[in-house]
Amino acid sequence: MTSAFIIEVNSQIRPDPNEESAALLRVLIYKIDSTTFGDDVPALPPRWTGPPHTTVQVQAVLYASLAASLFSAFLAMLGKQWLNRYMSTDMRGTAIERSQNRQQKLNGIIMWYFHYVMESLPLMLQVALFLLGCALSRYLWEIDTTIASVILGVTSLGILFYLLIIIAGAVFASCPYQTPGSHILRSAASATLAAGSTFWHAFRDSATVGVFQSNAEVYQPRWSRDKIRYFLSNVLDELPPALASDGAHLGKAIAQPLVELLHQMYTWLPGSTPTHGADHQGTLLDLWCISWILQTSLDKDHHMSALEHLVTRLELSNLDPSLAVGCLGALVSCVKVADGTVMVTQGLEELATLSAICLLCTFSHLSAVGPSSGVLVDVCQQYARVFPPCIEFSGIPFHHIFGAIHSALYQGWRNQGQVARYAGYQQVQWRDYKLPGWEGTAFIHSLTNLAQSEHKRRKKVPCWILHFVLHTLSMVPPPSTLVIVNCLSIIALSLDCDIPEIRNITPDQR
Amino acid sequence: MEEVLELIAQKLEAMISADDPGPISSKHKTITALFPYAVWQEQNGQHKVLDVCLHAARASKRMEFLWYHITQLPIAMLLNEESSASTKQAFILMSPHLPWGWRIDEHWVQPWATAASTVSHTEEVGQSVADVLLHIASYSTITHTS
Numbered sequence: 001m002t003s004a005f006i007i008e009v010n011s012q013i014r015p016d017p018n019e020e021s022a023a024l025l026r027v028l029i030y031k032i033d034s035t036t037f038g039d040d041v042p043a044l045p046p047r048w049t050g051p052p053h054t055t056v057q058v059q060a061v062l063y064a065s066l067a068a069s070l071f072s073a074f075l076a077m078l079g080k081q082w083l084n085r086y087m088s089t090d091m092r093g094t095a096i097e098r099s100q101n102r103q104q105k106l107n108g109i110i111m112w113y114f115h116y117v118m119e120s121l122p123l124m125l126q127v128a129l130f131l132l133g134c135a136l137s138r139y140l141w142e143i144d145t146t147i148a149s150v151i152l153g154v155t156s157l158g159i160l161f162y163l164l165i166i167i168a169g170a171v172f173a174s175c176p177y178q179t180p181g182s183h184i185l186r187s188a189a190s191a192t193l194a195a196g197s198t199f200w201h202a203f204r205d206s207a208t209v210g211v212f213q214s215n216a217e218v219y220q221p222r223w224s225r226d227k228i229r230y231f232l233s234n235v236l237d238e239l240p241p242a243l244a245s246d247g248a249h250l251g252k253a254i255a256q257p258l259v260e261l262l263h264q265m266y267t268w269l270p271g272s273t274p275t276h277g278a279d280h281q282g283t284l285l286d287l288w289c290i291s292w293i294l295q296t297s298l299d300k301d302h303h304m305s306a307l308e309h310l311v312t313r314l315e316l317s318n319l320d321p322s323l324a325v326g327c328l329g330a331l332v333s334c335v336k337v338a339d340g341t342v343m344v345t346q347g348l349e350e351l352a353t354l355s356a357i358c359l360l361c362t363f364s365h366l367s368a369v370g371p372s373s374g375v376l377v378d379v380c381q382q383y384a385r386v387f388p389p390c391i392e393f394s395g396i397p398f399h400h401i402f403g404a405i406h407s408a409l410y411q412g413w414r415n416q417g418q419v420a421r422y423a424g425y426q427q428v429q430w431r432d433y434k435l436p437g438w439e440g441t442a443f444i445h446s447l448t449n450l451a452q453s454e455h456k457r458r459k460k461v462p463c464w465i466l467h468f469v470l471h472t473l474s475m476v477p478p479p480s481t482l483v484i485v486n487c488l489s490i491i492a493l494s495l496d497c498d499i500p501e502i503r504n505i506t507p508d509q510r
Numbered sequence: 511m512e513e514v515l516e517l518i519a520q521k522l523e524a525m526i527s528a529d530d531p532g533p534i535s536s537k538h539k540t541i542t543a544l545f546p547y548a549v550w551q552e553q554n555g556q557h558k559v560l561d562v563c564l565h566a567a568r569a570s571k572r573m574e575f576l577w578y579h580i581t582q583l584p585i586a587m588l589l590n591e592e593s594s595a596s597t598k599q600a601f602i603l604m605s606p607h608l609p610w611g612w613r614i615d616e617h618w619v620q621p622w623a624t625a626a627s628t629v630s631h632t633e634e635v636g637q638s639v640a641d642v643l644l645h646i647a648s649y650s651t652i653t654h655t656s
Binding site: 461463466467469470473474478481484485487488489490491492494495496497498499 | 511518521537544546547550
């Protein structure tokens, strides 16, 4: 459609030979018979000095509109190609390898901001339409204002509608008319409000305002000429150091967000994060795959397979924090709470046990590597919503693991300063606990991580972990060397010893 | 493991040698958790950890030094007819520091007496036995049943 208008307008940006010929013919006829045109004396056509300024502007905008349309079409085709590549499945390799391949593609899509590129397609078409409307209105305004006002009206209505849906989308998160503009507007408004609030607080507490306030309080009760003089004199004396102090604070306040912004921009760049070896990348992909399956699939068999794989992968460095949330979700889906008692849904005992041990492993790992992580708070909050502190869990088959989770997560509440939530929670008892094979190793390793987390916070190792150590070291026959090492590490942490990093469990040791 | 054990022993020795008994008393639960392993080490001919545990128990001014769980789990499991002489000796040496009359009741007197009669006599063992007998005598419930 834009091309048709471009062709129409294009004729006006170069001299029209027909018009020039007609003018010359009129002059020729006049020379032959000067009475043909009456008083109207035909003149030679004026020399061509270039197209009218308005026409050039209109044509430029029309070309911009055409370019935007063509570029969006080009990008759409490329996008189709990219998506075909993404959708293609590798028919070779094991299920794990294929999952890793899929996860790698998904990670690439996130890392290279593929969704932003795809979202820019409709945006470019919208821009093209807007440019066409503007160009058309301007062009027709020169020809006829009545026709132009119709086009202007329709274009304005379209712009108004678009602005309204942007605002509606930004204000109401549930509004179905969400656009990239709504998201940007919401983020900008939120950032502006936060910055405004910070600025207001900084202004209110600034030394400069303090100088005026303190002096006003002294002289305000009865203003007189002398008092005003003293007021101004004091203010002038105190103002320079106050301004210098505020200037330093202001500079710091401006520089700090800028540095953070630059750092954030750097981290946005694809490939700015450090790369690891192939094995490590494989482990990371596995963990992402598991996290993705737990969050997207509702199939219990899928959960079971994913968790079975996770529990054998206790090398959890650079763990995706959402994995803990996924494990909690899997656990919650297998149990129900009635009359303050936890019960496992029939047939899901194995999945419940597996999800519990995985939750404990992931939570303890996150606690050890990042005790102040926001994900830990989320997990604690979600857990507390389902399982109140004084809950009975001794009847479930994996009550020791659950007890450890219960104690660890309510310990997490206490660490967040939520003493009221922490008070009176059900403690785990170890009397009849027996180490169940290598799962027991994973279990003790999780408890070591939790002890390490408390040690990092400069807090005592919780009693329930020391109970466990006492129980485990009292076993006849003694447990495996790895379990003993972990128990001794907990004791060392409890005695505030700086122990070397505790090695993770290798498959051989299992 | 040896490295961690060495760290634990060093830390405990440092706490024992300190003038203030507060830190060692505050770690009584930790030392109690270590005790079963110390006994096990003793059975394997390594005395260091048990010695450190015993020194820690002596250095503490609290009579209820050992955590009450020790009365329920490890000693009861370790003190039977098949227990080794070193286990029994460890128990005898530790026994003056147990909370007799509070958590250690008449059911403990018989295994204690059996253990005391079988271990080889040393000055330290004799002192521990005498101390425990005084404890037992001072608690009427234990004396009555015994």
